[in-house]
Amino acid sequence: MNYAIETEKLTKIYQNSKVKAVDRQDLKVPSGEVFGYLGPNGAGKTTTIYMLLGILKPTSGDGKILGKPLGSREAKERIGFLPESATMHLHHSGYSLLNYYGSLLNMDPGKIKDRAEQVLEIAGLSKAMHQNIETYSKGMMQRLGIAQAILNNPDLLILDEPTANLDPIGRKEVKDLLMSIRESGKTIFISSHILSDIEQLCDRIAILNEGKLVRSGTIAELIGDSGTTLEDFFYQTVKGDSHEGS
Amino acid sequence: MRVVSIIARDTLLELSKRKVLLAILITVALTAVLFIVAVSVMPSVVERMAGQMIINGNRPAPDQIAPLVIQLKKQGCNLLVTIFSGVIELLGTLLALIMCVTFLPAEIERGSIKFLISKPVSRLEVVAGKWAAACTVLLCYSAVTSILQIIASLYLTGAIIPDDIHAIPFLFFKLLIRGSVAMFLSIAMKPILAAVLAFFISGDIFGFFAGIAGDSASGYILAAISYLLPNYSIFPVRSFLNFLASAMGAAVQEISIFSMAARGAYAIFYSAVMIYLTITWFNKKDLT
Numbered sequence: 001m002n003y004a005i006e007t008e009k010l011t012k013i014y015q016n017s018k019v020k021a022v023d024r025q026d027l028k029v030p031s032g033e034v035f036g037y038l039g040p041n042g043a044g045k046t047t048t049i050y051m052l053l054g055i056l057k058p059t060s061g062d063g064k065i066l067g068k069p070l071g072s073r074e075a076k077e078r079i080g081f082l083p084e085s086a087t088m089h090l091h092h093s094g095y096s097l098l099n100y101y102g103s104l105l106n107m108d109p110g111k112i113k114d115r116a117e118q119v120l121e122i123a124g125l126s127k128a129m130h131q132n133i134e135t136y137s138k139g140m141m142q143r144l145g146i147a148q149a150i151l152n153n154p155d156l157l158i159l160d161e162p163t164a165n166l167d168p169i170g171r172k173e174v175k176d177l178l179m180s181i182r183e184s185g186k187t188i189f190i191s192s193h194i195l196s197d198i199e200q201l202c203d204r205i206a207i208l209n210e211g212k213l214v215r216s217g218t219i220a221e222l223i224g225d226s227g228t229t230l231e232d233f234f235y236q237t238v239k240g241d242s243h244e245g246s
Numbered sequence: 247m248r249v250v251s252i253i254a255r256d257t258l259l260e261l262s263k264r265k266v267l268l269a270i271l272i273t274v275a276l277t278a279v280l281f282i283v284a285v286s287v288m289p290s291v292v293e294r295m296a297g298q299m300i301i302n303g304n305r306p307a308p309d310q311i312a313p314l315v316i317q318l319k320k321q322g323c324n325l326l327v328t329i330f331s332g333v334i335e336l337l338g339t340l341l342a343l344i345m346c347v348t349f350l351p352a353e354i355e356r357g358s359i360k361f362l363i364s365k366p367v368s369r370l371e372v373v374a375g376k377w378a379a380a381c382t383v384l385l386c387y388s389a390v391t392s393i394l395q396i397i398a399s400l401y402l403t404g405a406i407i408p409d410d411i412h413a414i415p416f417l418f419f420k421l422l423i424r425g426s427v428a429m430f431l432s433i434a435m436k437p438i439l440a441a442v443l444a445f446f447i448s449g450d451i452f453g454f455f456a457g458i459a460g461d462s463a464s465g466y467i468l469a470a471i472s473y474l475l476p477n478y479s480i481f482p483v484r485s486f487l488n489f490l491a492s493a494m495g496a497a498v499q500e501i502s503i504f505s506m507a508a509r510g511a512y513a514i515f516y517s518a519v520m521i522y523l524t525i526t527w528f529n530k531k532d533l534t
Contacts, residue, residue, distance in 0.1 A: 009321075014532070015532075019420075049339070050360075050534065053360075053363065053364045055360055055363050055364070055532075055533050055534065056532050056533070056534065057532065060473065071361075073366040073368065074366075076364060076365060076366040076367075077366045079364065081360075081364035083357065083360040083364070085357070087356040087357050088357055088358055088361055089260070089358050089361070090258070090356075091260045091263040091264065099258055101361065101365060103252050104249060104252055104253075104362070104365040104366070104367055105279055105365055105366065106366060142288075148361070150325070207282075232263060
């Protein structure tokens with residue numbers, strides 16, 4: 001099997017707090033699938049994603065992303081990323097922001113403008129494209145975040161809580177957008193704790209608790225014919241693991 | 247270099263939109279207006295003071311006063327140009343500190359660094375882009391304000407002292423060092439603390455004591471410390487000593503081309519080391 005993301009004993013201990021946020025994690029994300037990365041708050045999901053992209057340096061362990069070293073330039077040229085609740089460069093309009101990011105992505109200058117208009121259309125921001133993004137609502141900001149993540153038509157899309165902070169309409173729009181991207185055969189890695197979204201979107205999931213990967217597999221493999229919901233399965237897995245740990 | 251220039255251009259755009267540059271330009275303009283008012287008032291003040299002068303119990307004759315008035319006007323103008331240049335330097339220092347202590351911490355704090363680093367952009371390119379933007383602003387500031395100073399000096403005193411000619415590179419070199427120190431410190435501490443430290447850390451006082459100690463072991467040690475810390479005393483911009491020297495009719499010390507080049511090399515080397523340390527530290531830092 002070809003993997004978009006592979007990590008080997010990936011570990012992160014924060015220097016200041018000495019907290020072990022990620023503990024010897026062996027993660028494998030097959031190419032072309034939608035992968036749900038689940039865990040309660042503070043489980044280490046965001047820390048893992050930041051290590052994949054080079055925003056955080058691993059304390060130990062290593063990995064590959066699209067066959068290249070973690071955080072490498074070659075890999076990042078083919079990745080789209082939406083961080084959780086981060087503020088973009090607020091002195092731009094939606095359109096000029098995408099032009100700025102497009103030039104950083106080394107896209108053909110002639111094509112950036114067309115592509116920017118196209119992804120803003122997909123994200124439903126065409127009317128507000130020349131508006132300063134400081135005036136955008138949370139939902140618009142999230143959709144702009146997705147627009148910048150798909151700007152370079154990436155092979156791997158990493159989304160950290162893509163539906164957080166959105167109202168039901170915004171969530172539905174983002175899910176529909178992800179469904180359409182999924183149809184194109186791209187690898188999507190979604191970190192979330194909104195289990196209903198994950199159930200609808202993902203082929204495969206991994207559950208993380210207290211920095212450790214506790215379960216991984218397709219939803220069918222994990223739940224099978226047990227008749228339980230993903231929510232019940234997640235609850236039992238996390239609670240069971242926490243009890244074993246204590 | 248392509249990515250560095252893209253980040254530098256965007257940083258300049260942000261500065262212009264955040265009106266930081268506008269605020270500094272307005273302050274410089276207000277200073278210039280104050281300066282013009284002071285200059286226009288000064289001759290009548292000097293004349294009135296000279297008219298009230300009493301020497302040996304007698305009022306001197308007008309033809310006796312005239313050369314004195316001319317001399318006083320000249321020195322008064324010189325003093326004003328010196329004050330003006332001091333204000334310009336202070337504003338430039340504030341500009342350098344504000345820019346350099348906020349560039350990187352602001353990116354980290356608001357989280358926009360995550361968007362940059364997730365693109366094919368290295369940490370080195372982020373620091374280099376920010377630094378290139380700071381250098382551009384400081385060079386423009388030094389050039390514009392120093393040309394203003396030369397025009398003022400020429401118009402008011404009818405002469406340009408060597409300090410005025412050195413003003414453009416020397417002001418720029420000072421701000422370059424100050425900015426690089428501020429940017430380095432901003433990685434390790436709160437921006438306000440970094441700004442205060444970058445303002446006060448200076449090897450000038452050690453250079454002064456090295457001069458007193460002379461050719462002795464302690465003199466050499468003090469001189470070495472004065473250059474290890476940022477030494478701003480080697481970039482005199484309308485120094486007060488030179489002002490006094492010219493006021494007393496003494497020869498103002500000229501700086502040879504070789505000495506100028508050596509001082510420039512010190513500034514460039516010092517700021518390059520600071521930026522190298524910034525990049526090294528930034529590379530190890532968790533950007534969250």
